Amino acid sequence: MPITPLHFGLLAPINHFAKGKVSNVSFVIANLWMDQQSIIYTLFGYGAIAHNDHTFLWAFVMAGIIGACKFWSLRWWLGALIGSTSHIALDMLVHADMSPFAPVLAGNPFNLGLMEPLSLVLLVLCAWLTAQYVSDTRAWARKALAAVRLRIAGRHPG
Numbered sequence: 001m002p003i004t005p006l007h008f009g010l011l012a013p014i015n016h017f018a019k020g021k022v023s024n025v026s027f028v029i030a031n032l033w034m035d036q037q038s039i040i041y042t043l044f045g046y047g048a049i050a051h052n053d054h055t056f057l058w059a060f061v062m063a064g065i066i067g068a069c070k071f072w073s074l075r076w077w078l079g080a081l082i083g084s085t086s087h088i089a090l091d092m093l094v095h096a097d098m099s100p101f102a103p104v105l106a107g108n109p110f111n112l113g114l115m116e117p118l119s120l121v122l123l124v125l126c127a128w129l130t131a132q133y134v135s136d137t138r139a140w141a142r143k144a145l146a147a148v149r150l151r152i153a154g155r156h157p158g
């Protein structure tokens with residue numbers, strides 16, 4: 001993807017169908033880490049936009065490293081694993097300069113040049129994810145406000 005945050009869009013259907021089962025934080029960390037070379041280049045002009053580390057092997061190693069940071073949490077592990085492997089699965093559809101199955105197989109037979117349609121789908125999913133976050137935040141704020149009102153009412157009965 002040209003823009004790393006588009007990968008986060010996958011969280012929308014995951015959150016919808018498996019609410020609370022996959023860590024959004026470890027998913028995002030895995031995606032940011034996977035694109036760290038491109039992010040550093042885009043923000044600071046250092047290095048280059050590169051996909052030489054975009055392999056399933058690295059995705060599994062990365063998921064292991066991120067997962068180990070909070071090893072007791074299954075949802076954390078799932079977020080890291082789904083985040084890193086889905087990143088490779090999506091990128092291999094659009095980047096010719098990666099070898100997703102290295103070191104077993106060189107080259108990328110799955111490059112279909114689907115950058116625009118895939119980006120568009122992920123953009124829609126990102127909008128859905130944003131709506132989920134806004135809705136969840138509003139529900140949390142409503143609940144917190146209700147708790148505060150209860151406390152105030154408890155202090156000043158009648």
Ligand SMILES: [Zn+2]
Pocket residue numbers: 001034035054087091
């Ligand atoms: Zn990438």
